[in-house]
Amino acid sequence: MSGRPRPRVDPEDPRPAPRVNLQRIALVGQPNAGKSTLFNAIVGYRAVASNFPGTTVEALRGRAIVAGRPVEVVDLPGAYSLLAGDPAEEVTRRFLLSGEVDTVVQVADASLLGRSLELTLELAEIGIPMVLCLNMVDEAEHKGIATDKGKLSALLGVPVVATVASRGQGLTELLAALPAARPARRPPYSADVERALSMISGALGGNPDRLLRSPIHRAAHLLGGEGEEITLDPRIAAAVDEARSELSQGRGEDPGVILSDERHAQAARLFEGVATVAHARVGWREKLDDLLMHRLLGYPLLGLVLFALFWITFQVGRGLEGLLLPHLEGLSELAGQALGEGAWARVLVGALDGLWAGMGIVLPYLVPFYIVLALIEDVGYLPRVGFLLDGVMHRIGLHGKSVIPLLLGYGCSVPAVLATRMLDDDRDRLVTAALAVMVPCAARAIVVFGLVGKFVGPGPALGLFVLNAIVVGAAGAVLGRFLPGLGGGLILEIPPYRAPGVRTTLAKVWLRLREFVRVVWPLLVMSSAVLAVIEAFGWAGALDRGLRFITWPLGLPAEAGFPLVFGIFRKELTLVMLTQALRTENLAQVLSPGQIVVFTVFVLFYVPCLATVGALGREMGWNRTGVVLLGTTGVGLLLGVLARVVLIR
Amino acid sequence: MSLTSSLTLDSLSPGQEGRLVAVRGRPGAALRLRRLGLRPGAVVRVVASGGWGGPLLVEVGGCRVALGRGLTRRILVQPLA
Numbered sequence: 001m002s003g004r005p006r007p008r009v010d011p012e013d014p015r016p017a018p019r020v021n022l023q024r025i026a027l028v029g030q031p032n033a034g035k036s037t038l039f040n041a042i043v044g045y046r047a048v049a050s051n052f053p054g055t056t057v058e059a060l061r062g063r064a065i066v067a068g069r070p071v072e073v074v075d076l077p078g079a080y081s082l083l084a085g086d087p088a089e090e091v092t093r094r095f096l097l098s099g100e101v102d103t104v105v106q107v108a109d110a111s112l113l114g115r116s117l118e119l120t121l122e123l124a125e126i127g128i129p130m131v132l133c134l135n136m137v138d139e140a141e142h143k144g145i146a147t148d149k150g151k152l153s154a155l156l157g158v159p160v161v162a163t164v165a166s167r168g169q170g171l172t173e174l175l176a177a178l179p180a181a182r183p184a185r186r187p188p189y190s191a192d193v194e195r196a197l198s199m200i201s202g203a204l205g206g207n208p209d210r211l212l213r214s215p216i217h218r219a220a221h222l223l224g225g226e227g228e229e230i231t232l233d234p235r236i237a238a239a240v241d242e243a244r245s246e247l248s249q250g251r252g253e254d255p256g257v258i259l260s261d262e263r264h265a266q267a268a269r270l271f272e273g274v275a276t277v278a279h280a281r282v283g284w285r286e287k288l289d290d291l292l293m294h295r296l297l298g299y300p301l302l303g304l305v306l307f308a309l310f311w312i313t314f315q316v317g318r319g320l321e322g323l324l325l326p327h328l329e330g331l332s333e334l335a336g337q338a339l340g341e342g343a344w345a346r347v348l349v350g351a352l353d354g355l356w357a358g359m360g361i362v363l364p365y366l367v368p369f370y371i372v373l374a375l376i377e378d379v380g381y382l383p384r385v386g387f388l389l390d391g392v393m394h395r396i397g398l399h400g401k402s403v404i405p406l407l408l409g410y411g412c413s414v415p416a417v418l419a420t421r422m423l424d425d426d427r428d429r430l431v432t433a434a435l436a437v438m439v440p441c442a443a444r445a446i447v448v449f450g451l452v453g454k455f456v457g458p459g460p461a462l463g464l465f466v467l468n469a470i471v472v473g474a475a476g477a478v479l480g481r482f483l484p485g486l487g488g489g490l491i492l493e494i495p496p497y498r499a500p501g502v503r504t505t506l507a508k509v510w511l512r513l514r515e516f517v518r519v520v521w522p523l524l525v526m527s528s529a530v531l532a533v534i535e536a537f538g539w540a541g542a543l544d545r546g547l548r549f550i551t552w553p554l555g556l557p558a559e560a561g562f563p564l565v566f567g568i569f570r571k572e573l574t575l576v577m578l579t580q581a582l583r584t585e586n587l588a589q590v591l592s593p594g595q596i597v598v599f600t601v602f603v604l605f606y607v608p609c610l611a612t613v614g615a616l617g618r619e620m621g622w623n624r625t626g627v628v629l630l631g632t633t634g635v636g637l638l639l640g641v642l643a644r645v646v647l648i649r
Numbered sequence: 650m651s652l653t654s655s656l657t658l659d660s661l662s663p664g665q666e667g668r669l670v671a672v673r674g675r676p677g678a679a680l681r682l683r684r685l686g687l688r689p690g691a692v693v694r695v696v697a698s699g700g701w702g703g704p705l706l707v708e709v710g711g712c713r714v715a716l717g718r719g720l721t722r723r724i725l726v727q728p729l730a
Contacts, residue, residue: 080684112712115686143711225676254676260683280711289713295700387715391701399717400704424681489717490704491681496713 023071024100025178028092028123029107030116031078032495034135036060037504038107038165039075042175045507047075048415051380052404053493054078054422057088059095066175074101077421080115082122082217083224083256087429088421096126097214103181104130105174110140110162113147113275117267118260120156124184125217130158131181133174137162139496144278152274157185166501186216189262192250196223196243203239223247224256285497292381298388305376309410310465313369314449314458320364321450328356329585343536350532350580354525357576358516362524365446366516370509373411373442378500378508382407383492390490396473397480399423399490402432406472409439411512413612416441417619424488430620431479434628437608437616438472438635440465443520443571444604450575452600455588460597468604471635520570527566527573531580534562540581553637554598555644557582557590567603569610574603594647601643605636656728658693659705659721666694667726669709674723682724686710693726 027035031053039047043062048055060075076095077088085093095101106123108116113134123130134140134147153160159177163170188194200219222232222240232240244255251258292301335352339345376382382404390400401423409416416436420429440448445465453461534540540562544551547561554560563577578599582590591599607613607629616625655670669691672679686709687693696713697706704715716724 083680112710115710115712145711254679256680257676257683260680261688264683264688289697289706293697293699293706295698295703299700383715387699387704387706390715390717391699391703394702400715488678488681489720490715491685491717491720492704492715493685494706494713494715 023066023069023102024074025066025071025103025105026074026076026095026101026128027105027107028076028096028119029078029135030080030109030112030119031493033078033107033109033112033116034165035078035107036075038105038133038135038163038171038174039073040504040507041165041168041171043073045504045511048508048511049504050377050382050508051495051498052377052382053495054088054404054419057418057421058091066178071178079119081119081260082126083221083226083259086422086424096123096128097217101128103178104128105133105178106130107133107135107165110134110137110147111143111145113140113145114267114271117270118263120184121186121263121266122217122220124156124186125220126214127183127216129181129183131174131177132156132158132160132184133170134160134162135165137170138164142283143280146276146278148274152270155185155270155273158182166498166504187266189259189266192247193223193258193262196247196255199239199243199246200236203236220259224259225254226256288497289384289494293384293387298384302385302388305381307462309369309372309376310445310462311458312372313365313445314453314461316368317365317446317449318454320367321360321454324360324364325585328360332356346536347529347532351525351529353580354528354576355521357528357579358521358524358572361450361576361579362446362516362520362572365449366442366513367509369442369445370411370512371505374505374508374512375500378498378505380495380497383494386490386492387494393476396476397484398428398431398435398476399488401490401492402428402435405432405436406439409436409441410445411442412515413437413439413441413608414615417612417615420619424491427483430624431476431483433616433620434479434624434631435472435476437612437628438468438475438605438632440468440604441571441612443609446572447575447603448600451578451587451596455591455596456593464597464600464604467601467639471605471639475631475635520572523570524573524576527569527577528580531562531566531577550602550637553644554602554640555648556595556599560595560599564603564606567609568607571603571609574599592648594644597647598640598643602636602640605639606633608632654727655725657722658695658707658716658724658726659718661695661726661728663695663697666692666729668729669693670725670727672724678720678723682720685714686712687714687716687724692729693724 027039029035036047036049036056040049043064046062047060056075056077062073064071064073076092079085079089079092082093104123106120120132149160149162159180161170161174161177163174197219200222201215204215204218223243247255292298332353336349339348385407386400386403389403393400393402405416405419408419417433420433423429423432448461448464452464544558544561548558551558551561559581562581563574566577567574579585584590616628661667669687669689671689672682691709694708695705696708702718704717705721706713706715
């Protein structure tokens with residue numbers, strides 16, 4: 001914890017270099033230990049925290065005042081271990097080795113202490129001063145596990161604090177313990193492992209590579225068979241090979257497995273020394289799994305949950321819309337009368353229409369949808385769906401774990417694409433990301449509710465979601481053909497059910513709504529103004545004619561072309577712009593039910609919004625992204641034309 | 650604990666317990682399983698078995714893990730009572 005300025009190594013951080021003395025505290029822990037919940041408790045609600053392992057896939061930063069001094073707190077992706085990790089775990093490992101972190105707070109699930117201590121021992125090898133935070137001590141108590149914090153602290157040589165982050169319990173004690181952070185004591189491995197490690201660290205000695213900041217960790221990493229990220233000096237590579245083969249010959253095991261077993265034995269000794277395990281209470285949560293994960297009953301219950309998500313959204317949304325729209329339309333008329341017929345007045349009225357539309361058409365559906373989705377996430381249902389659908393997913397060439405990114409896709413495609421980082425296999429990540437962008441996000445759901453639900457009927461609207469699920473499945477089967485080779489097998493931790501807190505759920509909903517308020521709403525206003533300008537200058541006809549190649553085969557009026565272009569920015573715009581382009585909120589007057597369905601089917605599948613395209617490009621490269629975009633647009637056009645043939649004539 | 654008297658994990662029925670003996674196949678899968686506590690010597694209880702050739706839900710060291718059916722055929726266990 002020196003006061004010297006540290007070099008910045010994260011090129012993606014847009015902020016200016018930190019001031020001298022600004023401490024950086026990293027939250028590290030196994031998946032679903034409550035790091036994001038603790039992070040939110042310290043810096044205010046800024047991270048999405050959910051009840052499934054792997055919610056956080058990138059480093060999130062926030063600021064807080066600790067002991068009167070400003071600190072930066074970094075929430076890192078969960079890591080079972082720093083060895084043999086998935087891409088999200090690699091983010092954590094690299095961040096720890098970057099030299100940016102002054103203090104580590106290891107957030108451990110107190111009810112899984114034995115396993116968590118294995119990570120503590122890995123952190124000891126990295127050697128950053130740390131505090132061990134035993135989180136969810138209430139759950140540990142429920143499981144009958146009691147830990148002697150003082151003894152554990154003495155054995156590890158680091159402060160140990162008990163917390164319940166979701167209730168803010170123990171937070172003051174945790175912050176007070178930070179200045180006392182120390183590197184954890186590293187117990188020695190067996191003699192043969194220590195010999196192998198010193199062979200490697202001897203060869204590494206004096207190498208200036210910045211990844212070599214923690215020589216013991218680095219040696220263990222190389223001994224475990226990892227470390228392709230830097231090209232090794234041939235002398236070092238030879239030492240690594242020799243150490244690995246000597247160790248595995250002596251034991252008849254893979255060196256990575258040997259290291260893991262040794263750490264486990266050390267952690268188990270520590271655990272037995274400090275913890276007492278009484279009999280666990282079996283409660284409603286264990287019983288609930290017998291029902292929700294039942295081999296037969298589980299499926300209709302899953303259908304019921306998804307149905308409830310859409311049904312509640314639709315009913316609540318329609319109710320709110322009915323309450324708000326008449327007033328907003330009145331306001332819109334008033335504004336029109338007050339401002340008159342001048343060119344600028346029309347642009348201003350257009351912009352105001354975008355404002356009303358955001359409030360009256362989009363928000364009524366978005367709010368209930370986000371609330372129900374947050375509840376499903378926080379209870380811990382998503383990993384259960386992964387379990388239920390693993391068998392079905394195999395038929396389309398994926399594991400049940402891919403269900404989590406796909407379901408998150410119903411919220412927003414961007415986090416869904418990022419969530420594919422929780423998958424262990426490159427090919428699975430690619431296929432899952434490609435499918436996740438076809439899942440209708442909340443914005444597209446609003447188009448379905450606001451068009452088909454409102455003007456055709458709730459049944460057809462739900463039917464479109466079913467159709468979408470079938471198409472996503474078929475696309476998965478096709479992709480599976482082209483990209484065969486399902487990686488590994490499903491390994492997915494199923495966390496206990498947790499009762500969602502009102503405050504945390506609402507905070508999460510607000511975190512997601514903020515995106516709408518800050519980005520989408522201004523975009524709605526701008527687009528409406530742009531549309532007004534285009535119409536004022538009489539350009540609309542020419543532009544719509546230019547888009548006939550899409551609207552004609554779909555059997556749509558020419559005016560529907562422009563909203564589809566706006567939809568590339570954000571999907572909500574297609575709905576709002578359609579009402580503006582056709583100059584009526586009551587679209588049933590100008591479009592037949594068939595045309596409304598065709599328009600919606602096309603919007604459901606064509607190009608994902610720009611933010612999603614960006615996320616896809618970053619995660620899987622631009623060539624593959626191009627292929628995905630061509631594919632989804634092709635599917636959209638094909639299904640749109642099919643729907644036209646069936647429904648229009 | 651000889652390998653001959655052990656069964657694969659997927660042959661245990663829900664409610665049954667076994668002591669993990671070995672994980673066959675590549676060390677990669679063995680390592681990923683170890684991260685969740687599935688290592689030789691661990692006591693594993695089968696909680697539920699998914700339909701459609703689906704996964705097994707097992708409990709190990711106080712946590713529940715879903716394991717793909719294919720993987721469970723490569724995990725050898727010694728059944729306990």
